Amino acid sequence: MEPNKKEPVDAIKLVKSLIDVIQASFATAWKAVLLLGGAVLIAYCYFESIVPEGLSLGDAFFLASAAFSFTCIALIGIGFGAFAALWALKLVVVANNFRLKRRGEPPAASLHRAVDNGATVFMSLIATIAFISTLFFLRDQSSDARMHATLLFFAAAGLIGGILLLIVPTTAQRPSIRLTVSFLAMTLFGLLVATRPALLNLAMVNLGVRSAPGHVVVFSDAEHTELAAIATASGVKAQFCKLPTTDKWGTRDARAVWHGVGGSSYVRLFDETNGSRDVLVRANRADVEVIRGERTGFDCPPKVAAASAGKAS
Structure with a gap:
């Protein structure tokens, strides 16, 4: 037993x-x-x-x-x-x-x-x-x-x-x-x-920390002004377009490489004519948004791009 x-x-x-x-x-x-x-x-x-x-x-x-x-x-x-x-x-x-x-x-x-x-x-x-x-x-x-x-x-x-x-x-x-x-x-x-x-x-x-190619990165008006100035000073031609009925600007020539984590976002602006040229910029997290999806219908019409040539590079 x-x-x-x-x-x-x-x-x-x-x-x-x-x-x-x-x-x-x-x-x-x-x-x-x-x-x-x-x-x-x-x-x-x-x-x-x-x-x-x-x-x-x-x-x-x-x-x-x-x-x-x-x-x-x-x-x-x-x-x-x-x-x-x-x-x-x-x-x-x-x-x-x-x-x-x-x-x-x-x-x-x-x-x-x-x-x-x-x-x-x-x-x-x-x-x-x-x-x-x-x-x-x-x-x-x-x-x-x-x-x-x-x-x-x-x-x-x-x-x-x-x-x-x-x-x-x-x-x-x-x-x-x-x-x-x-x-x-x-x-x-x-x-x-x-x-x-x-x-x-x-x-x-x-x-979701980084945006993919084709995603639209949206900036506030103040952030857009600063980024456009930095792009011009760096010789990088990135095209921004103003979103209708808003005071925000969007572009496909930028990549959010760090967004949604921490207090700041980092954005890399790519040259629209030469993708190997870019510039890295730190931005306020609240002034950066990412529209995910490649078929968003967002595009910069030629007339909008020409009209905003003085603001965007």
Whole structure:
């Protein structure tokens, strides 16, 4: 009867232990998300050359959202890059094993059994063709989109991740998970710096902090006057149009790179004739609005643009 008396106690201890593990996992995950969110925020501000002001404790939710959005986009893209590289990894493994076989040596490695089948490798080749076609025909809507750099980052990161995680040595001992993850993290950081993909921009657009190409940015009359003067002094030709029945001005030649978080907004004015030329301006948050959606019907008629040439540049 003793074993029967101990079973309920063991079950209770097991449940409590499981609850403790879940709580510890959530606590660790929350810290990791905040840490990643802070890193994303710092990286974005560094690349955009902005200094956020007036951040509050409530912005911790923004940090977590930024980390989640960035991580989701990166995982989907890198996963596609790794899948597209499967056929190349398979080719390298087969060629290397064939070379070793001719020398009388055993095979050195193989693909992970989860992806090592003919159908998966064939679909990987199809995905590569689709990727190359997209890379060839894709045209960036604006100079800050950098979709080519983003796709190249996905391809390079996916290839490196596939080499580290999908090629399984047959005899040599695999390196530790910590070492592999550390090397992969450093490699991804190096690729981010080298390619400067639009991942951060996409994440911030999803959060509503950044406006997307095609969105209309609206300014108050006082803010418009200041921005137009700055654009003229900087030699950037950005066209503003006054919204009917209001005292506000709108333009598609501007990008709100930081809006809705903190006490100030940052706006980047793009030259309408040369998108690679721009100027960054800090603005009062209350004087900046973003009309999201590309089919808003907003456009600057030629006569309005000509009439406002003295005010807008």
